[in-house]
Amino acid sequence: MVWTDTTGELPPERLASPFRRGPPSAWGRKAAEALQDALRRDAACSDALWRPGGGKMFGVLGVAVPGGGVGFLRGFSGMLGGAWTAEGFVPPLFDLAARDAFWPAGEAELAALERQHAALCREAETLRARGDAHALREVDARRVEVEHVRAERSRALWRQVTRGYVIPNARGETQTLAALFEPRPPPGGAGDCAAPKLLAYAFRNGLQPLELAEFWWGAPPLDGRRASGAYYPACDNKCGTVLPFMLQGLAVERTPPAATALAGPHVLHEDPWVLVVDKPAGLPSLPGRHAPSRDSVLVRLQPRFPELTSASFLQELDPESSGLLVIPRDAVTRAALQRQFSQREAEHRHVAWVDGRVEGDAGLIDLPLRPVVHAPLEDCVDARHGKRTRSAWRVLRREATRTRVEFIPTSHPLHTLRIHSAHRLGLGVTISGDARFGREAARLMLHAEAVVFLHPRTGQRLAFTSPAPF
Numbered sequence: 001m002v003w004t005d006t007t008g009e010l011p012p013e014r015l016a017s018p019f020r021r022g023p024p025s026a027w028g029r030k031a032a033e034a035l036q037d038a039l040r041r042d043a044a045c046s047d048a049l050w051r052p053g054g055g056k057m058f059g060v061l062g063v064a065v066p067g068g069g070v071g072f073l074r075g076f077s078g079m080l081g082g083a084w085t086a087e088g089f090v091p092p093l094f095d096l097a098a099r100d101a102f103w104p105a106g107e108a109e110l111a112a113l114e115r116q117h118a119a120l121c122r123e124a125e126t127l128r129a130r131g132d133a134h135a136l137r138e139v140d141a142r143r144v145e146v147e148h149v150r151a152e153r154s155r156a157l158w159r160q161v162t163r164g165y166v167i168p169n170a171r172g173e174t175q176t177l178a179a180l181f182e183p184r185p186p187p188g189g190a191g192d193c194a195a196p197k198l199l200a201y202a203f204r205n206g207l208q209p210l211e212l213a214e215f216w217w218g219a220p221p222l223d224g225r226r227a228s229g230a231y232y233p234a235c236d237n238k239c240g241t242v243l244p245f246m247l248q249g250l251a252v253e254r255t256p257p258a259a260t261a262l263a264g265p266h267v268l269h270e271d272p273w274v275l276v277v278d279k280p281a282g283l284p285s286l287p288g289r290h291a292p293s294r295d296s297v298l299v300r301l302q303p304r305f306p307e308l309t310s311a312s313f314l315q316e317l318d319p320e321s322s323g324l325l326v327i328p329r330d331a332v333t334r335a336a337l338q339r340q341f342s343q344r345e346a347e348h349r350h351v352a353w354v355d356g357r358v359e360g361d362a363g364l365i366d367l368p369l370r371p372v373v374h375a376p377l378e379d380c381v382d383a384r385h386g387k388r389t390r391s392a393w394r395v396l397r398r399e400a401t402r403t404r405v406e407f408i409p410t411s412h413p414l415h416t417l418r419i420h421s422a423h424r425l426g427l428g429v430t431i432s433g434d435a436r437f438g439r440e441a442a443r444l445m446l447h448a449e450a451v452v453f454l455h456p457r458t459g460q461r462l463a464f465t466s467p468a469p470f
Helices: 024-042 043-049 096-099 103-130 133-163 177-182 194-204 239-248 298-299 331-342 416-422
Strands: 054-062 070-076 167-169 175-176 208-217 267-268 276-277 320-326 345-353 362-369 387-398 402-409 446-454 461-465
Touching: 024 043, 024 054, 043 208, 054 461, 070 194, 096 320, 133 177, 133 208, 167 194, 167 239, 175 177, 177 239, 194 239, 239 276, 267 461, 276 298, 320 331, 320 345, 331 446, 345 416, 345 461, 362 416, 387 416, 402 416
Parallel strands: 320 446
Antiparallel strands: 054 070, 054 208, 167 175, 267 276, 276 320, 345 402, 345 446, 362 387, 387 402, 446 461
């Protein structure tokens, strides 16, 4: 598995941060280029990678071998050629035989529930056309029950999958993927990137990591945000939680700080139970669990409010967006506020400019979403594995090339409003400045401009506004 170093270059003395942007050293580039040459020579693999949307991330990890000498490991993200393993590449982080013992049966059960749900939807359409209200109510009740069972089975299967990933670190400790992301479920694809696979193999085989280089190879993804042969840092959404744990006990260079510091967040309201803050664009709401010092709203508030944790946040705004966040300071207040927002007794209003014309004046978007980073927009909506999300919307103003829209979501997973806007089952137009689903601009034109709720302790109705800066 360890390829002998034949580059003639000197390896770096210390591992750079996987989140550092820019190309690797000359030694790392030579190792990556050797893998690229091998991919070119493999005709079957090359054909698959160059189909539309078929490219993927690959990685090389330079290592020091016990007894002297250096070499490098090879890895890929996800599956290659429809398989989790490939000759010459490090294996996945889970036991294939253990997964095969339960995965096919779980998939078959979900597929059966999906067919049952589709049949009930067709039956409901027929009854609706006939005007048979009584029968329609019965069918709708069965459809809702199937949706509930399907969602529960999907969540249980995903929990079982994530418990099968065993993540080691440089200290010899291990954690399951599920434990690393608790109390939230891990996002789809977490633990399957090239970097965690490479580091895990190195730790388990007594190899000292020296340099990591990850690059895209093949056709660009359907969102166009990757170029073949270009180097990319580890992703924040998945590896931002996994890699900081894995690197504990290893001397790693710090990620260079951002060139400019953002102001804020500005605290608009403070009492013993609730905070309301105004977040600037570009600042994440939360750090990664295993990178607790990463710059974020939480990290900046903790010196003043040390009781706050990631679990305190009701909402997590996209880093690129801005606006108001309600942050309860204790568990009882959090539960009360969470109920208000889910039942639409409280309101968190967002405003956005979207590119193009929105048909209609108002409506409700109801989509099952799952978090998928760098995946096509269609893959983010998943009736089988997704979590239900809803947003009421209405048009505020129309201009020649764009529309100003108000959104009021009832749940707040990251990217919800961006997907609700861009997806064909939503508005069908992207939010201006959305580099993931549309076109990059100076900023994402999405802002949480108002929040209204009933104070769980005082009973007072509180309302706050933050005018959109666009």
